[in-house]
Amino acid sequence: MHTVAMHSQIPVPWWRRGAFYQVYIRSFADGNGDGTGDIAGIRSRLPKLASLSVDAIWINPWYPSPLNDGGYDVTDYVDINPLYGNLDEAKALIAEATDHGIKVMVDLVPNHTSSAHRWFGEALAASPGSPERDRYVFRDGTGPDGGLPPNNWRSVFGGSTWTRVPDGQRYLHLFDPSQPDLNWENPTVRDAFHDILRFWLDLGACGFRVDVAHGLAKDQTFPDIDHDADDADETDQDRVLARGAHPHWDRDDVHDIIRGWRTVLDEYPDTVMVAEAWVANWDRLARYLRADEFHQVFDFDFLEADWDASQMRHAIVTSLDGAASVGAVPTWVLSNHDVVRHATRYALPPGTRSKTWLLDGDRNDIDDALGLRRARAAALLMLALPGSIYLYQGEELGLPEVYDLPVEVLDDPVWTRSGHTEKGRDGCWVPIPWTDDAPSAGFGSVEPWLPQPPGWSAFATASNTDPSSTLDLYRRALELRRIHMTKDEDLEWLDLGADVVAFHRGSGVACVVNMSTSEVPLPAGEVLVASGPITDGKLATDCSAWILV
Ligand code: GLC
Numbered sequence: 001m002h003t004v005a006m007h008s009q010i011p012v013p014w015w016r017r018g019a020f021y022q023v024y025i026r027s028f029a030d031g032n033g034d035g036t037g038d039i040a041g042i043r044s045r046l047p048k049l050a051s052l053s054v055d056a057i058w059i060n061p062w063y064p065s066p067l068n069d070g071g072y073d074v075t076d077y078v079d080i081n082p083l084y085g086n087l088d089e090a091k092a093l094i095a096e097a098t099d100h101g102i103k104v105m106v107d108l109v110p111n112h113t114s115s116a117h118r119w120f121g122e123a124l125a126a127s128p129g130s131p132e133r134d135r136y137v138f139r140d141g142t143g144p145d146g147g148l149p150p151n152n153w154r155s156v157f158g159g160s161t162w163t164r165v166p167d168g169q170r171y172l173h174l175f176d177p178s179q180p181d182l183n184w185e186n187p188t189v190r191d192a193f194h195d196i197l198r199f200w201l202d203l204g205a206c207g208f209r210v211d212v213a214h215g216l217a218k219d220q221t222f223p224d225i226d227h228d229a230d231d232a233d234e235t236d237q238d239r240v241l242a243r244g245a246h247p248h249w250d251r252d253d254v255h256d257i258i259r260g261w262r263t264v265l266d267e268y269p270d271t272v273m274v275a276e277a278w279v280a281n282w283d284r285l286a287r288y289l290r291a292d293e294f295h296q297v298f299d300f301d302f303l304e305a306d307w308d309a310s311q312m313r314h315a316i317v318t319s320l321d322g323a324a325s326v327g328a329v330p331t332w333v334l335s336n337h338d339v340v341r342h343a344t345r346y347a348l349p350p351g352t353r354s355k356t357w358l359l360d361g362d363r364n365d366i367d368d369a370l371g372l373r374r375a376r377a378a379a380l381l382m383l384a385l386p387g388s389i390y391l392y393q394g395e396e397l398g399l400p401e402v403y404d405l406p407v408e409v410l411d412d413p414v415w416t417r418s419g420h421t422e423k424g425r426d427g428c429w430v431p432i433p434w435t436d437d438a439p440s441a442g443f444g445s446v447e448p449w450l451p452q453p454p455g456w457s458a459f460a461t462a463s464n465t466d467p468s469s470t471l472d473l474y475r476r477a478l479e480l481r482r483i484h485m486t487k488d489e490d491l492e493w494l495d496l497g498a499d500v501v502a503f504h505r506g507s508g509v510a511c512v513v514n515m516s517t518s519e520v521p522l523p524a525g526e527v528l529v530a531s532g533p534i535t536d537g538k539l540a541t542d543c544s545a546w547i548l549v
Pocket of ligand 1: 069212
């Protein structure tokens with residue numbers, strides 16, 4: 001039995017079991033008719049979000065930004081991008097969301113600013129060795145005339161991590177050249193971010209999703225990386241295996257920075273901080289989840305598991321044990337704005353690398369109906385697990401990845417920086433369909449910033465009219481989760497066969513996920529919700545059910 005000991009007299013904080021909904025703002029809903037999603041759009045959809053029984057929304061970066069990387073290139077951390085609205089609208093959103101019982105989480109981007117940030121302008125204008133340059137990571141070039149980069153580090157988006165400025169120095173950017181890395185050794189940077197945290201918490205935000213939390217600390221000797229060793233271990237998302245000694249990923253000294261933020265959050269009751277940390281394993285991940293660090297860390301092992309019972313069970317056990325080792329619970333997620341949507345991942349043959357498939361995979365390989373069936377089943381699996389969960393906008397409609405966007409419209413810097421060898425993330429950013437109204441399936445009143453494929457509105461129509469729609473499944477499951485999945489944090493495995501993931505929650509509910517190729521007899525009891533057909537007490541393949549036993 002996996003049990004996380006909780007003392008009954010201590011109330012469980014809301015976020016520990018919370019259901020969070022990720023709003024990728026520019027693609028969520030367009031309230032002002034310019035083709036881009038905005039705060040007005042979010043405000044207009046709050047009743048819909050409330051009807052989903054989510055506790056909070058996480059809004060992707062909404063700050064002023066040239067949008068070279070979808071807003072993860074920030075020019076001002078305490079303002080709103082005029083494309084999306086202004087601070088008064090942000091305040092109104094937080095107030096209205098609160099009225100709907102929904103909290104608002106902001107995206108904090110501490111690893112880098114935009115190159116259009118005032119600080120970077122000042123750094124360029126100042127001389128080498130100046131305090132202005134010291135907010136970033138500037139180094140001299142190497143080689144006879146300084147013509148070579150300081151080291152061989154590679155940017156996540158492709159190419160070197162160093163870009164040369166006119167006086168010959170180079171600045172570090174783990175991502176795009178328009179995203180210079182901040183120097184977290186510099187106390188000015190640390191203090192500025194404490195002020196940024198306070199700014200949003202004072203405005204009523206419930207906390208932060210922290211971008212690239214594993215990347216802030218750098219080895220100050222800037223040694224070369226043994227890329228052969230790194231590549232051997234690399235998985236999707238450049239999850240280089242760090243184990244504390246990598247020059248820039250998951251270094252042990254990053255935790256001092258995190259502890260500093262936590263002291264600020266602890267001044268504000270009921271706030272929460274979730275880490276995006278792509279690290280080697282749960283041994284490393286659990287460090288971010290220690291009592292004086294993050295409240296939550298996304299569990300990307302679960303997201304990356306194939307549709308395979310033993311892989312899923314393994315991911316679940318590892319996460320429960322890893323989180324329990326520091327007195328915490330896992331934070332489950334199936335999709336986000338950086339990965340191929342799971343309705344498409346599960347539609348591909350086992351072992352397919354979905355990112356590579358996007359570029360040049362065989363289109364005959366994809367089985368959309370299968371992907372959707374599994375995505376629905378996966379939702380019931382995730383929603384039954386102990387801990388908190390994050391949904392990515394559109395998964396509640398069963399949206400697939402739009403893998404065939406014309407390359408001319410691709411906006412992700414990955415496409416260009418990789419020399420067109422990686423397609424990037426645009427396929428999961430396609431604006432949400434809400435109705436079947438032209439010209440944007442109810443997203444707004446004009447053509448959206450990224451084209452929606454033919455038939456996109458069908459996902460909305462089905463959701464609005466069909467009582468067995470995916471949206472309806474999510475609504476019911478999220479509602480039931482509030483009732484049945486929150487009594488405790490227990491999970492006891494049930495043996496219904498090697499290809500069936502089945503467990504019992506202490507609260508009297510069993511979850512059965514049939515990943516086998518034949519029907520599976522369900523335990524006796526009342527079926528609370530099912531993602532697909534149950535005939536004579538048997539659950540169809542690639543379906544899930546919750547049973548009150
Ligand atoms: C994170 C974000 C991703 C962004 C990158 C650089 O991985 O989730 O969208 O491109 O950081 O900020």
